[in-house]
Amino acid sequence: MNTPSSHIYLDSQATTSVDPQVLETMLPWFHEKFGNAASRSHSFGWEADKAVESARATLAAGIGAKSREILFTSGATESDNLAILGVAKMYASKGKHLITCVTEHKAVLDPMQALENDGWKITCLEVDENGCLSLDDLKNAIQENTVLVSIMHGNNEVGTVHPIAEIGAICREAGVLFHCDATQTFGKMPLDVEAMNIDLLSASAHKIYGPKGVGLLYVRRRNPRVRLTPIMHGGGHERGFRSGTLNVPGIVGLAKAFEVSQEGGAAEQSRIQELRNLLETKLFDALESVYLNGHPENRLDCCLNISFGFVEGESLIMGMPDIAVSSGSACTSASLEPSYVLRAMGVGDDLAHSSLRFGIGRWTTKEEIETVAETVIHAVNRLRDMSPLWEMDQEGIDLSTVQWAGH
Amino acid sequence: MGYSNKVIDHYENPRNVGSMDKDAADVGTGVVGAPECGDVMKLQIQVEDGVITDAKFKTFGCGSAIASSSLATEWLKGRTVTSASEIRNTDIVEELELPPVKIHCSVLAEDAIKQAIADYQTKQKS
Numbered sequence: 321m322n323t324p325s326s327h328i329y330l331d332s333q334a335t336t337s338v339d340p341q342v343l344e345t346m347l348p349w350f351h352e353k354f355g356n357a358a359s360r361s362h363s364f365g366w367e368a369d370k371a372v373e374s375a376r377a378t379l380a381a382g383i384g385a386k387s388r389e390i391l392f393t394s395g396a397t398e399s400d401n402l403a404i405l406g407v408a409k410m411y412a413s414k415g416k417h418l419i420t421c422v423t424e425h426k427a428v429l430d431p432m433q434a435l436e437n438d439g440w441k442i443t444c445l446e447v448d449e450n451g452c453l454s455l456d457d458l459k460n461a462i463q464e465n466t467v468l469v470s471i472m473h474g475n476n477e478v479g480t481v482h483p484i485a486e487i488g489a490i491c492r493e494a495g496v497l498f499h500c501d502a503t504q505t506f507g508k509m510p511l512d513v514e515a516m517n518i519d520l521l522s523a524s525a526h527k528i529y530g531p532k533g534v535g536l537l538y539v540r541r542r543n544p545r546v547r548l549t550p551i552m553h554g555g556g557h558e559r560g561f562r563s564g565t566l567n568v569p570g571i572v573g574l575a576k577a578f579e580v581s582q583e584g585g586a587a588e589q590s591r592i593q594e595l596r597n598l599l600e601t602k603l604f605d606a607l608e609s610v611y612l613n614g615h616p617e618n619r620l621d622c623c624l625n626i627s628f629g630f631v632e633g634e635s636l637i638m639g640m641p642d643i644a645v646s647s648g649s650a651c652t653s654a655s656l657e658p659s660y661v662l663r664a665m666g667v668g669d670d671l672a673h674s675s676l677r678f679g680i681g682r683w684t685t686k687e688e689i690e691t692v693a694e695t696v697i698h699a700v701n702r703l704r705d706m707s708p709l710w711e712m713d714q715e716g717i718d719l720s721t722v723q724w725a726g727h
Numbered sequence: 728m729g730y731s732n733k734v735i736d737h738y739e740n741p742r743n744v745g746s747m748d749k750d751a752a753d754v755g756t757g758v759v760g761a762p763e764c765g766d767v768m769k770l771q772i773q774v775e776d777g778v779i780t781d782a783k784f785k786t787f788g789c790g791s792a793i794a795s796s797s798l799a800t801e802w803l804k805g806r807t808v809t810s811a812s813e814i815r816n817t818d819i820v821e822e823l824e825l826p827p828v829k830i831h832c833s834v835l836a837e838d839a840i841k842q843a844i845a846d847y848q849t850k851q852k853s
Contacts, residue, residue: 632765634789638730638738658765669763706744706793708769708785709762724761725838 332679339529345576349569357566375575384512396503397427399522399537403499404431406548415465416440422664450615451480474504477661478614479623488517507581530577534570593621602693624678627671630710631703639699646677731824737794745783755847757839770839791829795836
């Protein structure tokens, strides 16, 4: 499978290309079968509705849920917003305290912030150096007025995977709703909302070789029945939880992408993990002063986040123009602030500025990994040759003792 | 990320990368920035009879920071110390077509030039 250009794509946590099988399944739903799934008066609508319900059943079964517990959204950001804002508003009379974690995606942290501005109380759990929260901290944070705990499954930046079943059990015992942002693990790791005591779960299609602009929110209907205040109002689609004409091609694509991922299953994940490990080994063998970010074992198979001491991430990316990776540092955006996830893990700002995230995907080949390793090693060595920090380190100067003239 | 061709050229073919003896009487050294800010620039000048005969740099930072310091060394060579102290960050911004978000790189380069000159001048007095 060729990537869209000669570039090597290693940013699978950002997005993935639509699998040709998925695309093929979606195509008839644009022109030939274009009906509105909400049209009850003709076959165009019936046909679309049938496809949507079939997709809903497939997706529900895949996570141990019932069809009626799946809501289709525009993606995981909307799902996270609906889960958090919807629960907070519905249960405001029960309590106005929510718990989340400092390394969550902004799609969770920002709605939490919005609630805090409106008078809710938010507890943001800290993480250790591997990006893991403490289950004891979680237990201690739950109060009488806590209504929701929102913790992600796999972290998008460093790949650390949280013990979701244990978190679910704690929440269930405490009688608090549990929302899990499973964007990075849906379709890739086993998810069972019953076994894991998950009450709300967000997922997206474009991380699993499906189209952009479609996702789902699982909302538990029994034991306990979760109620939501809608954030989007209109035609009362999705049982009133989420108004808006259903994205039929997208929904069909989401279900197909999930099916294809399930078929690939453990074999695909282990192939990806082997490539990830190969890249990791090559970089660690060839270079000194490199540091793994994220949990060494409990980590997404596709994810490799590394800090390269004494070089800056953006310049490193510039040195490999044919390779698509993400800089752990947000320098590439306008903020110039290093990653809040790495900061929360206690990674110093200097190393946070020098991190790269490699995301191995379905189409990544061993040859590509070898090319990437060579390119990265060359670029790091070249930049170190012109790095005053590397020079000082080689002279035996402890950089932490230097008085920097910051600006 | 839209880098200008000039930034890319300096990044790919940096001029005057290297180090001089910072203890030499005719060498002035400026080190500015901080690792936690994502940029550290070291700029050195060698001066003979009030004229900069050589300039070297080493930079930890983004492509624009590397380009700003590389360009600075190019401009410094052959200038008098007085004329070098008149180089402004806005000249660097203009030459490299730096976007607003990268202006701090040029500020850093100007600071490095000033610090290197100050270091040289301090050595001359002692």
